[in-house]
Amino acid sequence: MASPTDQTSILTRVAAGDSSAVSECLDTYGPLVWSLARRMSFDASQAEDSVQEIFIEIWKSAHRFDASISSEATFIATIARRRLIDRRRSIGRRPETEQIEPELVSGTDKGLETVEINEEAALAREALEALKPQQRQVIEMSVIDGLSHSQIANTTGLPLGTVKSHVRRGLDRVSKILGSRAEADHAQKGGSEA
Amino acid sequence: MTHANTMERAQDLLVLRATEGLDRSEEQEMQVLLEGLPELDTDHYERAAALVHLALDPPTSSPMPASVRMSVEAALGAHIQTGGAPVSAPAPLRAVERSSPAPGKPIAAQDGRSNTLPWLVAAASLLFAAFTFLNSAPGKGPDETAVALADLEGTIELPWAAGPSERSGVVTGAVVWNDDLDQGYMEFEQFGSLAGNDASAEQYQLWIFDGDRDAARPVDGGVFDLPSEGEPVRVPIDAKLAVGKATLFAVTVERPGGVVVSEREHIVALAQL
Numbered sequence: 001m002a003s004p005t006d007q008t009s010i011l012t013r014v015a016a017g018d019s020s021a022v023s024e025c026l027d028t029y030g031p032l033v034w035s036l037a038r039r040m041s042f043d044a045s046q047a048e049d050s051v052q053e054i055f056i057e058i059w060k061s062a063h064r065f066d067a068s069i070s071s072e073a074t075f076i077a078t079i080a081r082r083r084l085i086d087r088r089r090s091i092g093r094r095p096e097t098e099q100i101e102p103e104l105v106s107g108t109d110k111g112l113e114t115v116e117i118n119e120e121a122a123l124a125r126e127a128l129e130a131l132k133p134q135q136r137q138v139i140e141m142s143v144i145d146g147l148s149h150s151q152i153a154n155t156t157g158l159p160l161g162t163v164k165s166h167v168r169r170g171l172d173r174v175s176k177i178l179g180s181r182a183e184a185d186h187a188q189k190g191g192s193e194a
Numbered sequence: 195m196t197h198a199n200t201m202e203r204a205q206d207l208l209v210l211r212a213t214e215g216l217d218r219s220e221e222q223e224m225q226v227l228l229e230g231l232p233e234l235d236t237d238h239y240e241r242a243a244a245l246v247h248l249a250l251d252p253p254t255s256s257p258m259p260a261s262v263r264m265s266v267e268a269a270l271g272a273h274i275q276t277g278g279a280p281v282s283a284p285a286p287l288r289a290v291e292r293s294s295p296a297p298g299k300p301i302a303a304q305d306g307r308s309n310t311l312p313w314l315v316a317a318a319s320l321l322f323a324a325f326t327f328l329n330s331a332p333g334k335g336p337d338e339t340a341v342a343l344a345d346l347e348g349t350i351e352l353p354w355a356a357g358p359s360e361r362s363g364v365v366t367g368a369v370v371w372n373d374d375l376d377q378g379y380m381e382f383e384q385f386g387s388l389a390g391n392d393a394s395a396e397q398y399q400l401w402i403f404d405g406d407r408d409a410a411r412p413v414d415g416g417v418f419d420l421p422s423e424g425e426p427v428r429v430p431i432d433a434k435l436a437v438g439k440a441t442l443f444a445v446t447v448e449r450p451g452g453v454v455v456s457e458r459e460h461i462v463a464l465a466q467l
Contacts (some may be wrong), residue, residue, distance in 0.1 A: 010332060012347040017272050017274070019271075022267060022270050022271070022274075023267075026258075026263060026266065026267065028314070029255055029260070030257055030258050030263065030266075031254065031255055031256060031257055031462070032253045033258075034253075034258035034262070035253035035254045035256070039251070041239065048262050048265070050264075051258060051262055051266055052265055052266050052269050052375075053376060053436050054274055056267050056269060056270065056377070059270060059273055059274070060432065067278075068217070069241070070241055070245075073248065074241060074244050074245050074248065075241075076249060077244035077245075077248055078240050078241050078243075078244040080238065080244075081212075081243060081244050082240060083436065085211075085213075085214065086215060086435065086436065088215065089214070089215035089217070090406065090438075101320045113459070118248070119246035120245055120248070121245060121249040121252070122249070124245045124246060124248070124249035125249040125250065127272070128246065128249060128250065132248065134430055135239070139246060139249055139250075140216070142213045143213060143243050143245060143247055143250070144250055144251045144255070146247075147214075147216045149210070149213070149214065151385070164206070164209070166208075167209055167213060168239075169446060170211045170238050170242060171209065171212065171242035174242045174245055174246055174249075175238055175239075175241065175242040181450070182437075187421065190251070194227075
């Protein structure tokens with residue numbers, strides 16, 4: 001559950017059943033979810049369906065949000081990615097976002113300016129920049145481009161085991177910046193250090 | 195397999211889930227492994243992957259199109275008003291007046307998930323207006339929105355039938371479900387042998403069989419209890435995964451809190467398309 005200091009957070013209100021949080025949640029996190037859906041979906045219809053599913057899932061899962069583990073944005077992005085990966089998996093191919101973005105971006109709003117990323121993401125970026133170029137490339141191909149580990153191995157010529165190791169260690173490294181409480185919690189729970 | 199090996203394999207699968215997703219067999223394997231690893235933070239890698247995504251590919255500032263936002267607002271409105279948040283206690287069923295087709299016949303034929311947006315946009319105005327009204331009108335509650343859900347195109351109503359378990363008996367009522375919204379609820383009118391389960395010993399769990407998924411892996415529809423009195427009740431469905439095309443709903447008796455994979459030892463109610 002959210003910490004006592006986080007009583008006014010949007011997800012805390014959602015978890016409490018506050019229906020007035022709908023507009024605020026869509027205002028605040030709509031662009032984030034929409035952006036992820038657009039980039040990880042095959043076409044406009046898939047993106048639109050996914051957005052709806054993701055927000056329903058956010059409502060169902062809001063009670064699990066813990067401000068001591070991650071920010072709201074990371075929590076929501078986690079839910080969104082899971083839904084989008086499941087959908088992508090069920091269809092069996094990777095998105096071709098360049099085909100759908102022009103149809104979906106409104107005429108007056110170029111819409112492709114990125115928002116200022118939160119502090120967590122900024123720290124994660126620093127952590128990623130500290131990785132070896134090859135490791136970072138593998139992480140990007142896996143998380144951002146949505147390539148399977150096998151596809152990455154074929155593309156880069158790296159052994160499959162090395163690809164898996166790069167991805168796992170990279171994610172472990174990034175997770176450490178989620179804060180000392182998360183780190184302590186992670187260690188207590190047995191951790192994931194390979 | 196040693197505990198260390200089990201942990202290693204589980205973490206490999208969690209990384210895979212966080213990056214490219216799991217197929218059915220991998221998902222099943224992971225769930226089995228996780229049952230023996232209650233100490234593991236199962237969201238660890240997915241959170242990290244989300245953070246990597248935010249760091250390397252920051253979201254754009256463009257809002258979602260108005261039509262999409264409207265459909266999301268409508269879906270959330272229906273979800274909230276039908277009590278879609280996870281609950282264990284069913285809401286009392288009060289004076290529900292829903293158009294009732296012949297038992298066993300769907301209200302509207304399912305035609306897949308294509309062309310969902312046009313009807314959603316059309317329905318969004320109605321639903322969002324109803325949502326807004328219900329929020330501001332004392333005395334209006336979940337029942338009215340349940341009626342709205344039941345009347346939506348794509349919503350199906352499937353009558354309950356007794357399950358094969360010896361613990362089953364007369365079960366009447368229906369499942370009301372909409373694949374496009376991934377929402378619905380169960381109504382139980384008569385459920386004599388199922389009434390008054392001891393939630394500390396066992397609970398009921400709904401399973402949704404999806405025509406788009408392996409029948410061996412139905413979607414968890416949530417855990418619930420039934421009151422001791424035979425008063426009709428309505429129980430929101432809490433589908434843990436998206437359902438493409440629901441074909442069968444089954445209620446099993448499970449340990450408190452439910453299970454990841456049911457042994458299907460006691461199937462006490464069924465509703466089939």
